[in-house]
Amino acid sequence: MSLKVVMQGIESSFHHQAVEKIFPNEEITLLMCDSFEKVTNAVSKAIADYGVIAIENTIVGSILPNYGLIDTGNFEILAETILDIQMYVMALESESIHDIKEIHSHPVALLQCRDYLQKFPPQFKVIEGKDTASEAKKIKDQNLRGVAAIAGKQVAERFGLKILDSNIQDIKENHTRFVLLGKKEKQTIQQTDKASLKFVLEHNVGSLGNVLNLLTTFNINLTKIQSFPIVGKPWQYAFFVDVVFEDENFFFEVMEMLKKTVKELNILGVYKQDVSHAEVEFSNAILNGK
Amino acid sequence: MSLKVVMQGIESSFHHQAVEKIFPNEEITLLMCDSFEKVTNAVSKAIADYGVIAIENTIVGSILPNYGLIDTGNFEILAETILDIQMYVMALESESIHDIKEIHSHPVALLQCRDYLQKFPPQFKVIEGKDTASEAKKIKDQNLRGVAAIAGKQVAERFGLKILDSNIQDIKENHTRFVLLGKKEKQTIQQTDKASLKFVLEHNVGSLGNVLNLLTTFNINLTKIQSFPIVGKPWQYAFFVDVVFEDENFFFEVMEMLKKTVKELNILGVYKQDVSHAEVEFSNAILNGK
Numbered sequence: 001m002s003l004k005v006v007m008q009g010i011e012s013s014f015h016h017q018a019v020e021k022i023f024p025n026e027e028i029t030l031l032m033c034d035s036f037e038k039v040t041n042a043v044s045k046a047i048a049d050y051g052v053i054a055i056e057n058t059i060v061g062s063i064l065p066n067y068g069l070i071d072t073g074n075f076e077i078l079a080e081t082i083l084d085i086q087m088y089v090m091a092l093e094s095e096s097i098h099d100i101k102e103i104h105s106h107p108v109a110l111l112q113c114r115d116y117l118q119k120f121p122p123q124f125k126v127i128e129g130k131d132t133a134s135e136a137k138k139i140k141d142q143n144l145r146g147v148a149a150i151a152g153k154q155v156a157e158r159f160g161l162k163i164l165d166s167n168i169q170d171i172k173e174n175h176t177r178f179v180l181l182g183k184k185e186k187q188t189i190q191q192t193d194k195a196s197l198k199f200v201l202e203h204n205v206g207s208l209g210n211v212l213n214l215l216t217t218f219n220i221n222l223t224k225i226q227s228f229p230i231v232g233k234p235w236q237y238a239f240f241v242d243v244v245f246e247d248e249n250f251f252f253e254v255m256e257m258l259k260k261t262v263k264e265l266n267i268l269g270v271y272k273q274d275v276s277h278a279e280v281e282f283s284n285a286i287l288n289g290k
Numbered sequence: 291m292s293l294k295v296v297m298q299g300i301e302s303s304f305h306h307q308a309v310e311k312i313f314p315n316e317e318i319t320l321l322m323c324d325s326f327e328k329v330t331n332a333v334s335k336a337i338a339d340y341g342v343i344a345i346e347n348t349i350v351g352s353i354l355p356n357y358g359l360i361d362t363g364n365f366e367i368l369a370e371t372i373l374d375i376q377m378y379v380m381a382l383e384s385e386s387i388h389d390i391k392e393i394h395s396h397p398v399a400l401l402q403c404r405d406y407l408q409k410f411p412p413q414f415k416v417i418e419g420k421d422t423a424s425e426a427k428k429i430k431d432q433n434l435r436g437v438a439a440i441a442g443k444q445v446a447e448r449f450g451l452k453i454l455d456s457n458i459q460d461i462k463e464n465h466t467r468f469v470l471l472g473k474k475e476k477q478t479i480q481q482t483d484k485a486s487l488k489f490v491l492e493h494n495v496g497s498l499g500n501v502l503n504l505l506t507t508f509n510i511n512l513t514k515i516q517s518f519p520i521v522g523k524p525w526q527y528a529f530f531v532d533v534v535f536e537d538e539n540f541f542f543e544v545m546e547m548l549k550k551t552v553k554e555l556n557i558l559g560v561y562k563q564d565v566s567h568a569e570v571e572f573s574n575a576i577l578n579g580k
Contacts, residue, residue, distance in 0.1 A: 035405075035408070059354070061352055061354040061516075062351055064349070064350065064351040107397050107400055110397055111398075114397075118324070125417060126417070127415060127417050128400055128416040128417065129416075207502070207503075207506055208502055208515070209499050209500075209501075209505075209506050210503075211499075212499030213497075213499035213500075213503065215499075216499050222498060222517075225498070225529075226351075226516050227512075227516065
């Protein structure tokens with residue numbers, strides 16, 4: 001029986017690559033959506049076994065709306081994976097870069113290539129599409145001349161398009177972190193060493209410094225912290241925090257202590273860290289260890 | 291003699307509104323650029339007296355590349371201002387919403403209106419432009435039928451366009467924080483109560499919890515914290531932090547202490563907080579006070 005995995009975008013997209021990296025050997029039935037909200041809904045309602053969504057990128061930072069979806073969804077983070085994201089310009093086999101009048105891609109991909117795109121003449125059109133891969137597919141399907149897409153190399157290979165330019169994103173070092181979402185009971189038994197937390201502090205309830213020192217005291221080390229506004233509650237602040245640890249049981253004991261000192265604690269997931277990109281900052285830096 | 295202020299975009303843009311809010315009574319000569327990098331370059335090279343750039347938004351979060359520009363620029367943050375950002379659809383006076391075949395705006399504005407835009411039929415085109423206001427101006431200047439722009443209300447007023455839809459961003463509560471950049475000697479003498487800092491920690495040098503406790507001990511309260519990857523240095527982490535305080539002299543004494551415990555400290559600016567949007571989280575929440 002194959003696993004049902006829901007993601008945003010179509011086959012060969014970066015999300016599809018992330019799915020394949022998380023499940024290298026399993027038989028997968030892909031459910032493809034056009035928004036992150038539909039992805040998390042499908043997991044919450046058990047329409048899919050798993051969902052995969054991007055949550056942060058080294059150039060644009062955290063994808064805050066996706067953190068919100070994870071925080072409110074009826075599921076947990078079961079795994080993470082990090083991909084090296086390199087952007088390519090692709091078009092029909094017959095085209096050269098001088099034939100291109102307009103370029104299509106996902107808005108975040110276009111943002112990452114802003115410097116590159118500004119070098120084209122003013123009449124050149126930059127057009128937002130649903131996602132990177134489906135814009136490329138459309139060029140092939142509709143035989144669109146004068147049009148290019150920005151997407152990953154694998155998209156050009158999948159749809160038989162010609163690469164006209166390579167590694168065009170403004171900052172060459174470009175990694176995106178994806179998480180696997182699903183019901184806890186679906187988690188395979190394996191040793192975990194990382195967790196994602198959300199907690200809320202009120203200025204008269206506790207101090208962030210105290211929370212961090214509690215974690216440090218028990219050898220739970222921060223790899224990411226981000227304060228996050230709570231709309232309409234100006235005196236409260238939420239934090240999204242990633243931590244790494246050695247002993248899972250000990251970690252849960254500390255979380256019991258933490259619950260008593262914060263206004264709200266949500267353990268978004270406990271999982272194994274992706275060490276396949278050991279050079280990438282957001283997965284490995286240990287901040288408050290001594 | 292008028293002040294030379296550089297910004298991204300054209301007259302009536304949100305950046306222009308921010309400039310007018312910061313300098314309500316001064317005579318201003320606007321220098322208009324098409325990128326944030328050109329804005330900070332103009333301030334660094336003293337081509338302009340001041341620059342204004344957006345650095346965070348309640349929906350999309352921090353604009354990380356702009357933090358990078360501030361960190362490396364030869365200037366300081368001299369003030370902040372917060373604007374309520376409401377998005378409007380606008381077109382020529384003769385048009386109705388049913389006539390519109392394509393919509394243009396700045397990529398971040400388009401991202402903020404993604405749900406709204408997805409309700410249009412698939413043949414509807416969403417096109418990235420340089421900024422919100424200049425896309426609207428183009429519609430007027432070139433008498434473009436079937437084309438709408440997404441921008442602030444003031445843009446429709448400025449260029450005589452008709453508003454076809456209002457408050458269309460996905461999340462109604464939408465605030466953007468702008469900062470004024472300039473040379474320190476240009477700062478008018480006034481009492482300051484807020485600062486933006488960047489510091490770097492190594493896991494064997496100090497702990498984030500200790501840094502925060504040092505600040506708390508001296509009544510310097512966090513209003514924002516964000517960890518930030520240092521590309522190519524996986525074991526180091528940078529933090530962008532905003533703090534509020536009561537006594538400026540005391541604040542600088544604590545900074546001298548802080549310098550001794552972190553690997554690197556950069557005071558990005560010391561200024562007066564904008565309390566005109568007291569309901570907005572990122573300017574007012576006090577996190578680690580006791």
